[in-house]
Amino acid sequence: MQVTMREEGDAAVAMISGEIDHHTAQKIRTEIDDSVLEGGKTRLILDFSGVTFMDSSGVGLILGRRRLMEGLGGSLVVRSVPQSMRRLMAVAGIRIK
Amino acid sequence: MKPQNSVKFIFPSKSVNEAFARSAVASFAAQADPSVAELADLKTAVSEAVTNCIVHAYRDEVGQITMTASLYADGRLTVVIADRGCGIEDVEQAMQPMYTTGGEDRAGLGFAVMESFMDKVRVHSRVGKGTRVTLTKWLGGREPFAT
Numbered sequence: 650m651q652v653t654m655r656e657e658g659d660a661a662v663a664m665i666s667g668e669i670d671h672h673t674a675q676k677i678r679t680e681i682d683d684s685v686l687e688g689g690k691t692r693l694i695l696d697f698s699g700v701t702f703m704d705s706s707g708v709g710l711i712l713g714r715r716r717l718m719e720g721l722g723g724s725l726v727v728r729s730v731p732q733s734m735r736r737l738m739a740v741a742g743i744r745i746k
Numbered sequence: 747m748k749p750q751n752s753v754k755f756i757f758p759s760k761s762v763n764e765a766f767a768r769s770a771v772a773s774f775a776a777q778a779d780p781s782v783a784e785l786a787d788l789k790t791a792v793s794e795a796v797t798n799c800i801v802h803a804y805r806d807e808v809g810q811i812t813m814t815a816s817l818y819a820d821g822r823l824t825v826v827i828a829d830r831g832c833g834i835e836d837v838e839q840a841m842q843p844m845y846t847t848g849g850e851d852r853a854g855l856g857f858a859v860m861e862s863f864m865d866k867v868r869v870h871s872r873v874g875k876g877t878r879v880t881l882t883k884w885l886g887g888r889e890p891f892a893t
Binding site for chain 1: 761765768789790794797
């Protein structure tokens with residue numbers, strides 16, 4: 650599992666790769682939250698293009714980051730979710746464009 | 747019906763073992779020639795069940811998780827994941843989507859995902875004694891209950 654933080658205009662982008670489960674989600678969460686709070690961006694993009702496995706811990710990660718960004722008066726975008734994980738998102742009621 | 751093949755794993759409820767558990771079951775299931783989608787479903791459901799043991803059953807301690815995978819002649823795979831943790835007071839409530847006692851970053855979707863990704867999910871639990879979750883899936887494109 651790896652998270653690479655970068656900037657795209659006014660947004661902070663978290664490029665997540667590898668497997669997201671309860672074990673790895675804790676480290677992903679810390680890295681993203683620390684970067685967002687230090688960087689001051691109010692728009693966060695979670696990029697799932699490099700994710701190879703995800704269970705509902707990934708959904709918890711998304712919901713938690715949404716709460717974080719709403720608390721900062723900002724917004725969250727989730728992009729590039731692999732097809733194999735979209736059914737999990739659907740179970741959670743998360744619609745992917 | 748007796749299984750054609752069966753394996754049993756006993757491991758501590760450490761979160762690092764979540765990946766081991768789902769990979770081990772996927773490796774065992776491979777002999778039934780499952781599709782890529784079936785394997786993905788299986789790995790997701792096993793990951794949810796093992797995570798429940800770690801997050802809920804053994805919330806304040808490390809305990810033992812027993813995982814038994816069995817393959818049957820009709821293409822059925824069962825995975826029994828059992829703990830001797832705190833147990834579930836109200837199984838019906840625990841299986842409701844978005845219900846969780848596991849903290850703010852838990853989605854409360856574990857059982858909903860298991861039910862969505864497997865053909866059958868059974869949960870037996872006794873408070874103070876532990877919980878046993880039985881996941882069933884028919885592999886290789888076979889229909890449930892076909893013989």
